[in-house]
Amino acid sequence: MAVYTDITDEELDALLADYDVGAAVTFKGIAEGVENSNFLLETERGRYILTLYERRVKAGELPYFLDLLTWLADHGFPSARPVADRQGRVLKTVRDKPAAMVEFLTGLSVRRPTVAHCRQAGEGLARLHLAGAGYPARRVNDLGQAAWAPLFAGLGQAAEDLKPGLAATVRADLDHLATAWPRDLPSGTIHADFFPDNVFFRDGRFAAAIDFYFACDDAYAYDLAVALNAWCFESDGSFNLTAGRAMIGGYETHRPLTPAERAALPVLAHGAAMRFFLTRLNDWGSTPAGALVRPKDPLEYERKLAVHRAGLALLADA
Amino acid sequence: MAVYTDITDEELDALLADYDVGAAVTFKGIAEGVENSNFLLETERGRYILTLYERRVKAGELPYFLDLLTWLADHGFPSARPVADRQGRVLKTVRDKPAAMVEFLTGLSVRRPTVAHCRQAGEGLARLHLAGAGYPARRVNDLGQAAWAPLFAGLGQAAEDLKPGLAATVRADLDHLATAWPRDLPSGTIHADFFPDNVFFRDGRFAAAIDFYFACDDAYAYDLAVALNAWCFESDGSFNLTAGRAMIGGYETHRPLTPAERAALPVLAHGAAMRFFLTRLNDWGSTPAGALVRPKDPLEYERKLAVHRAGLALLADA
Numbered sequence: 001m002a003v004y005t006d007i008t009d010e011e012l013d014a015l016l017a018d019y020d021v022g023a024a025v026t027f028k029g030i031a032e033g034v035e036n037s038n039f040l041l042e043t044e045r046g047r048y049i050l051t052l053y054e055r056r057v058k059a060g061e062l063p064y065f066l067d068l069l070t071w072l073a074d075h076g077f078p079s080a081r082p083v084a085d086r087q088g089r090v091l092k093t094v095r096d097k098p099a100a101m102v103e104f105l106t107g108l109s110v111r112r113p114t115v116a117h118c119r120q121a122g123e124g125l126a127r128l129h130l131a132g133a134g135y136p137a138r139r140v141n142d143l144g145q146a147a148w149a150p151l152f153a154g155l156g157q158a159a160e161d162l163k164p165g166l167a168a169t170v171r172a173d174l175d176h177l178a179t180a181w182p183r184d185l186p187s188g189t190i191h192a193d194f195f196p197d198n199v200f201f202r203d204g205r206f207a208a209a210i211d212f213y214f215a216c217d218d219a220y221a222y223d224l225a226v227a228l229n230a231w232c233f234e235s236d237g238s239f240n241l242t243a244g245r246a247m248i249g250g251y252e253t254h255r256p257l258t259p260a261e262r263a264a265l266p267v268l269a270h271g272a273a274m275r276f277f278l279t280r281l282n283d284w285g286s287t288p289a290g291a292l293v294r295p296k297d298p299l300e301y302e303r304k305l306a307v308h309r310a311g312l313a314l315l316a317d318a
Numbered sequence: 319m320a321v322y323t324d325i326t327d328e329e330l331d332a333l334l335a336d337y338d339v340g341a342a343v344t345f346k347g348i349a350e351g352v353e354n355s356n357f358l359l360e361t362e363r364g365r366y367i368l369t370l371y372e373r374r375v376k377a378g379e380l381p382y383f384l385d386l387l388t389w390l391a392d393h394g395f396p397s398a399r400p401v402a403d404r405q406g407r408v409l410k411t412v413r414d415k416p417a418a419m420v421e422f423l424t425g426l427s428v429r430r431p432t433v434a435h436c437r438q439a440g441e442g443l444a445r446l447h448l449a450g451a452g453y454p455a456r457r458v459n460d461l462g463q464a465a466w467a468p469l470f471a472g473l474g475q476a477a478e479d480l481k482p483g484l485a486a487t488v489r490a491d492l493d494h495l496a497t498a499w500p501r502d503l504p505s506g507t508i509h510a511d512f513f514p515d516n517v518f519f520r521d522g523r524f525a526a527a528i529d530f531y532f533a534c535d536d537a538y539a540y541d542l543a544v545a546l547n548a549w550c551f552e553s554d555g556s557f558n559l560t561a562g563r564a565m566i567g568g569y570e571t572h573r574p575l576t577p578a579e580r581a582a583l584p585v586l587a588h589g590a591a592m593r594f595f596l597t598r599l600n601d602w603g604s605t606p607a608g609a610l611v612r613p614k615d616p617l618e619y620e621r622k623l624a625v626h627r628a629g630l631a632l633l634a635d636a
Contacts, residue, residue: 009430025424025520028358029349040358042424105341106360111326202343237625 005037005052005095012041015094018085019101021045035213039105047104048083050095057213059098064137066090066187077131078208080105080107093132099215107200118231121199122250124206125191125227129220129255132189141216142194143275147182149174151278158285162298169278173305177271182219182264190223192216195230221261222250225268229276229304237303266318270308277301323355323370323413330359336403337419339363346352347552353531353580358422358481365422366401370415375531377416382455383530384408384418386507395449396526398423423520425525436549436561439517440568442524443509443545447538447573450507459510459534461593463499469596477602480616488595490625495589499535500582508541511532513548539579543586547622556619588626595619 012024022044030049032038037052046122051063066082070090073081080102082090092099110117141147151158152174156167191198200208224247232243248257257265263270280298330342340362348367350356355370371380384400388408391399398420400408410417412615428435459465470492474485509516510532518526542565550561566575566583575583598616 006429009426010430012426023521024426027426030358031347031349040348108330108342108345111324112328175588243487 004024005054005097007039007050007052011094015042015050015092015099016043018087019083021048021083021088021101027165041101048101049080049096049104050101052094052099054097057098061139062091062100063096064139065215067137068132068135068212068215069102071129071135072131075131075134077128078105079128079212080208080210105200105208105210107202109197109200111196112235113231113243115240115243115246116204117196117201119246119250120201120204120206121194121196121227121231122224122247123253124199124209125194125224126251126254127206128191128194128209129223135189139216140305141190141218143192143214143279144218144222145177145271148271148274148278151282153234153283154238154311155278155285158281162281162284163302166302168310170305171273173270173274173309177267177274180267180269182260182267183262185219185221185261185264186258187217187219190214190218190220192218192223192226194223204209219261219264219268220255221257221264222268222272224248225265225272226275228265228269228271229301233304233307237307239307266308266311270305273301273304273308277305319350323372325357325368325370325412329412330446333368333410333417334361336405336407336410336457337401338404339366339401339419348445350373359419361415366419367398367405367422368412368417368419370412370417375416380409380416380418380459383533385455386450386453386530386533387420389453390446390449393449393452396423397446397530398526398528399522423518423528425520427515427518431514431549431551431561433558433561433564434522435514435519437568438519438522438524439512439514439545439549440542440565441571442517442527443512443542444569444572444581445524446509446512446527447541453507457534459536461509461510461532461597462534462540463495463535463589466589466592467496467595469592469600473599473603473609476599479600480599481620484620487627488592488623491588491592491627495585495592498585499589500578500585503507503537503539503579503582504576505535505537507533508536508538510536510544510546511540513543537579537582537586538573539575539582540590542566542575542587543590544593546583547619551625552623555625557625568620584626584629588623590621591622591626 001268012027016024022042024041026040026042028040030040032037035057036054038051041050053059069079069082083103084090085092090100090297113121151279152170159166159170191209191212193211194209198209199206200210228247232240232247234240237293277298280296280301281294284298295299330345334342342359342361344358344360346358348358349355353375354372357368359366359368371377387397387400390397401419401421403410408418431439470488477484477488509527509530511529512527514525516529517524518528546562546565550558550565552558585613595616596617598614603614
């Protein structure tokens with residue numbers, strides 16, 4: 001949640017000269033997106049978000065993400081459409097960093113989703129899967145199941161520091177997940193980070209999704225499992241079954257799950273908890289003390305791991 | 319440049335229920351204001367900045383600042399008018415912190431002011447002085463000349479750490495300023511932090527000033543001296559006399575300086591450099607390593623001090 005790169009008025013003017021959007025009227029750094037610098041830009045023609053891509057996003061993958069946003073907007077999904085310059089380019093360079101401008105979306109994210117929000121979010125996620133179905137580009141999920149054991153290899157001590165005995169528990173989880181992981185579920189382009197702060201509502205209804213920079217190819221039901229973890233846990237660490245059923249029900253109003261997908265939800269949710277536990281554990285140890293970003297607490301996902309380890313059998317018949 | 323406090327959707331809804339502004343449409347933390355948390359809030363009725371006051375601003379002084387903003391807007395100066403709730407209150411509480419909503423101002427601040435910007439900024443500052451002239455509330459400048467020696471008392475070692483020998487030089491400056499400081503210049507409500515990031519332009523013309531949380535009573539010409547330091551130095555550390563003359567000329571189109579004010583500008587600019595050097599030196603040492611705010615380099619103002627020590631005689635006949 002930080003602006004890393006300042007842009008001068010000269011740099012902004014030089015950028016806007018390439019576009020047909022008129023002159024800038026308002027330009028403010030906004031606290032959105034942990035990995036990139038984001039600016040709210042209002043010009044004579046409209047409102048936009050200008051993003052400068054910092055550290056983690058690989059420049060070579062940006063066309064995949066930006067073309068996906070265009071594809072989704074073209075196929076009726078409410079995501080932020082990239083704005084092309086006069087030469088048709090959406091990927092630009094500002095201060096030697098990749099940059100892109102997308103249309104501004106109104107809407108509010110919710111911090112404490114209600115059951116109704118979970119149902120709406122489920123609907124939105126299914127619409128995203130349907131709209132993205134024909135997107136021709138492919139991107140491997142580099143944080144998918146195959147990546148977890150290698151990622152944990154260097155983090156055993158960090159897990160022990162977090163909670164003595166945790167390293168062995170996580171290794172057992174990883175073994176279980178490797179064995180039980182479903183391989184033949186319906187797959188396609190997924191969001192892979194469908195958290196409440198990446199979803200906008202208007203009047204209580206799903207309005208838009210943002211931040212597609214983890215999008216990739218994987219099982220649709222895995223995307224739903226990521227969302228179940230992100231939306232349906234209470235602050236006391238318990239899973240809210242009513243919220244979970246509402247999310248799945250909302251999802252199924254647009255895309256009914258197959259029996260295999262439904263049966264796989266518990267192990268998918270266990271794996272989805274592992275994915276966020278591992279990256280948070282990794283960030284926890286490696287974020288320098290002076291960084292502008294506060295790393296997220298890996299213990300939140302350690303607790304979710306424990307819940308899934310105990311088994312969420314009810315999810316399968318939600 | 320940071321959002322310190324998150325606001326949940328429930329907290330935002332509860333706040334907006336007190337106002338006649340309709341429901342929220344967009345709500346984003348913005349990277350503006352080092353001391354407070356600022357949010358861009360768009361409702362069905364308009365656009366606003368919601369500020370939560372953090373650390374440094376004393377809650378008891380907020381009515382002075384907010385009433386000044388209202389006064390200035392009422393007297394034709396383009397500053398952000400505070401929005402009153404249905405009971406006429408502008409000062410509210412959100413998550414146990416003082417909070418206020420002001421109207422959103424369009425305009426762009428400039429990072430590298432041109433001579434033309436300096437002239438416009440000078441015009442804007444004089445308009446601010448004239449508009450604020452009848453404001454009835456008073457606030458002592460707690461970072462004025464009388465405060466500098468006490469402030470430096472604990473910072474001798476920090477100055478030496480910055481540059482060996484600097485402590486003695488600063489003490490000599492402080493003695494000189496105490497002796498030479500003018501006491502009878504025209505005074506009133508000043509901005510006291512009229513830096514480029516606090517001034518908005520539209521189409522190259524002065525459009526608005528923001529961030530009045532250092533406003534106080536002091537000499538008008540001291541406010542101009544603060545601005546000369548902030549706007550008219552080149553990045554190589556030299557003072558741009560053309561820019562300085564333009565700023566003074568712009569100022570005088572609305573409020574001509576008295577001979578005494580003009581004669582005092584060099585010592586006022588020396589003192590204004592001291593004020594920002596001291597607070598930056600203080601912040602430099604006392605900002606915790608993990609803080610979200612990067613302290614500003616005190617050396618920038620140490621160099622400006624050196625320029626003024628050498629004498630800017632020409633300023634007096636600008």
